[in-house]
Amino acid sequence: MSVLIAKRLVAFVLTLLATSLVVFTVMRVLPGDPAAIILGTGAREDTLLALRQQMGLDRSFVAQYLAWTGGVLIGDFGTSYTYAVPVSQLVAERLSVSLPLAVFAILLSTAIAIPCGVVAASRRGRAGDLGISAAAQLGVAVPNFWLAMLLVLVFAVGMGIFPAGGFPGWEAGLRPSLKALVLPSVALALPQAAILTRVTRSAVLETLGEDHVRTARAKGLTRRAALWRHAVPNALIPVVTILGLQFSFLLAGTIVIENVFYLPGIGRLLFQAIAQRDLIVVQSLVVLIAAAVVVVNFLVDLAYLAIDPRLRTGSGDVD
Amino acid sequence: MSTDAAAAGAGSGASAGLVIGLAMTATFLAVALVALAWTPYDPVAMNMADRLQGPSRAHWLGTDLYGRDVLSMIMAGSHNSVLVALVAVGIGIGIGVPLGSMAAATRGLADEAIMRFADFTFAFPFILSAVMITALLGPGSVNAIIAIGIFNIPVFARVTRGASLPVWRRDFILAARAAGKGRARIAVEHVLPNIAAVLIVQATIQFALAILGEAALSYLGLGAQPPAPSWGKMLNEAQTLVAVAPHLVVFPGLAIVLTVLGLNLLGDGLRDLLDPRLRTRVG
Numbered sequence A: 001m002s003v004l005i006a007k008r009l010v011a012f013v014l015t016l017l018a019t020s021l022v023v024f025t026v027m028r029v030l031p032g033d034p035a036a037i038i039l040g041t042g043a044r045e046d047t048l049l050a051l052r053q054q055m056g057l058d059r060s061f062v063a064q065y066l067a068w069t070g071g072v073l074i075g076d077f078g079t080s081y082t083y084a085v086p087v088s089q090l091v092a093e094r095l096s097v098s099l100p101l102a103v104f105a106i107l108l109s110t111a112i113a114i115p116c117g118v119v120a121a122s123r124r125g126r127a128g129d130l131g132i133s134a135a136a137q138l139g140v141a142v143p144n145f146w147l148a149m150l151l152v153l154v155f156a157v158g159m160g161i162f163p164a165g166g167f168p169g170w171e172a173g174l175r176p177s178l179k180a181l182v183l184p185s186v187a188l189a190l191p192q193a194a195i196l197t198r199v200t201r202s203a204v205l206e207t208l209g210e211d212h213v214r215t216a217r218a219k220g221l222t223r224r225a226a227l228w229r230h231a232v233p234n235a236l237i238p239v240v241t242i243l244g245l246q247f248s249f250l251l252a253g254t255i256v257i258e259n260v261f262y263l264p265g266i267g268r269l270l271f272q273a274i275a276q277r278d279l280i281v282v283q284s285l286v287v288l289i290a291a292a293v294v295v296v297n298f299l300v301d302l303a304y305l306a307i308d309p310r311l312r313t314g315s316g317d318v319d
Numbered sequence B: 001m002s003t004d005a006a007a008a009g010a011g012s013g014a015s016a017g018l019v020i021g022l023a024m025t026a027t028f029l030a031v032a033l034v035a036l037a038w039t040p041y042d043p044v045a046m047n048m049a050d051r052l053q054g055p056s057r058a059h060w061l062g063t064d065l066y067g068r069d070v071l072s073m074i075m076a077g078s079h080n081s082v083l084v085a086l087v088a089v090g091i092g093i094g095i096g097v098p099l100g101s102m103a104a105a106t107r108g109l110a111d112e113a114i115m116r117f118a119d120f121t122f123a124f125p126f127i128l129s130a131v132m133i134t135a136l137l138g139p140g141s142v143n144a145i146i147a148i149g150i151f152n153i154p155v156f157a158r159v160t161r162g163a164s165l166p167v168w169r170r171d172f173i174l175a176a177r178a179a180g181k182g183r184a185r186i187a188v189e190h191v192l193p194n195i196a197a198v199l200i201v202q203a204t205i206q207f208a209l210a211i212l213g214e215a216a217l218s219y220l221g222l223g224a225q226p227p228a229p230s231w232g233k234m235l236n237e238a239q240t241l242v243a244v245a246p247h248l249v250v251f252p253g254l255a256i257v258l259t260v261l262g263l264n265l266l267g268d269g270l271r272d273l274l275d276p277r278l279r280t281r282v283g
Helices: A002-028 A034-039 A045-055 A061-073 A087-122 A127-141 A144-158 A174-208 A211-218 A223-260 A266-275 A279-307 B002-007 B014-037 B070-106 B108-122 B126-137 B141-168 B171-178 B183-220 B231-241 B247-274 B276-281
Strands: none
Touching: A002 A061, A002 A279, A002 B108, A002 B126, A034 A045, A034 A279, A087 A127, A087 A174, A087 A223, A087 A266, A087 A279, A127 A174, A127 B247, A144 A174, A144 A223, A144 B231, A144 B247, A174 A223, A211 A223, A223 A266, A223 A279, A223 B126, A223 B183, A266 A279, A266 B126, A279 B108, A279 B126, B014 B070, B014 B247, B070 B108, B070 B141, B070 B183, B070 B231, B070 B247, B108 B141, B126 B141, B126 B183, B141 B183, B171 B183, B183 B231, B183 B247, B231 B247
8 A cells, every 4th residue: 555655646746746847838938028027118128137137037947947846845936026925925815715615615515415416316216316317417517607697696686695796805704705605605516516416326326236235234224224324435435536536627616706706816816817917926826726636636546545445455546 | 527427327217318418419519500601690790779688579589788699699609619629529539549548558657657647637627728828829719629628638548548448358359469460450440449439428528518618718718709709708798787688698508508418418328328337237
């Protein structure tokens, strides 16, 4: 098992390095001089030269890459061209919106999907299963940003229960802030829940047919007890994996949903940075988001090794 | 997401799903084809006198802020969805399938390298790729195609590898090797035909995901640019008009949902039909 973990760890570090290198290279080949962007078109040549020197832009590609990754490792991503504050500070501020949004969405989608998936599997072919499966099939096809607009139409414009967009800031109080995150979380969670419901249903159906569940029933356990004590815990292994893999879709979804609701989170910052050609912010955010995906996938791999004893012997292949 | 999501859907009513999915997909493609030659109105022609009208006999799905006919825009917008999805899935198949085949045929170091490359590509959700490409080249439909295409490569590489591995262990492959055929030739002549069904199903699913992805990118302004009609862009323009013209939000969204739903039903139905293992196990 330790060999497998070591292999995963090496792959994890290599993926992170490759990610940072690709993003850094793409940002370096972009047309435009960051010094000219900061100082504007009327800047004098000697001022531009001095700023380029100060920013390290006159150094070689390798030296710039090493300086940047060295900074990233200690949390120094550089300074935003447009906001003139450290990128790490900007990211921390925006995370206070994006992180709760993502956490609410994951909790909500899991809370909906697992019971629905289990109920559908346990009532296979009956009305409950057909209803849940049809709703899930529809949910997978709904774009989250369209759902978000429909939610705004009904609950903000129509009923006036929730705000249509914006975020008052945590300092304005817990209640208004949480209220501002309800519709975005629901818009993000429901399509994810649809996918997870289908995965849960399939996984539970598969484990329900396995020998150990049949044995449990033969020993006298009720159908309900066999389902919850034996089938569901085993079915959750693939569900956890999918939950981890969905993380990257959730991040992508967060970027879109923040733009629908004008939430000052990471996704909105990314788009503002693109519009303002604030490349250091774009570069940092892309690397951070990609790194988050890689870290979560790595943790899922480790969880998989921990949960599934067959893989610990080294005979399994997590791919 | 896609593989498991679709695999999870097998169940009763699968053949009905296949028929409904086929009918919906055929309708979508027929509308796209008809729109090549005819739409009720010019989808880009503005008519300020008729702006923001609700559904009527003259304009079945109403008009937008500039008086453009929504039905004509939705019909014309289907081209963008079909084009982006087709090319993006084509990129995924064109690069991913050879990579996956090579990984399964050679195993060892090449396999490891290809799978790690797949892991690496997975680190970039297509929106991130699109963001980087936009920063590099500016916004446009080509961005959407490249970004979604890149996202599709590891998907097809993984599916091809996973489906090919058991085929490589079959007796007829051993016979082909004994007959002196090389790995590449065996992969093309014997393995690929045996996994074609899996790839067709996956292509259907990725096509649906590509339509959703294109809509999201166009909505964010990273995909199709004006005046080219696109469903995502129509929703973007409708966002500030939710309260005054809800039809502008409802109809383009319904077009996306119905198209993706049809493709998903078709993909699930084909999977059940073509993969007997899954049919006996789950269905």
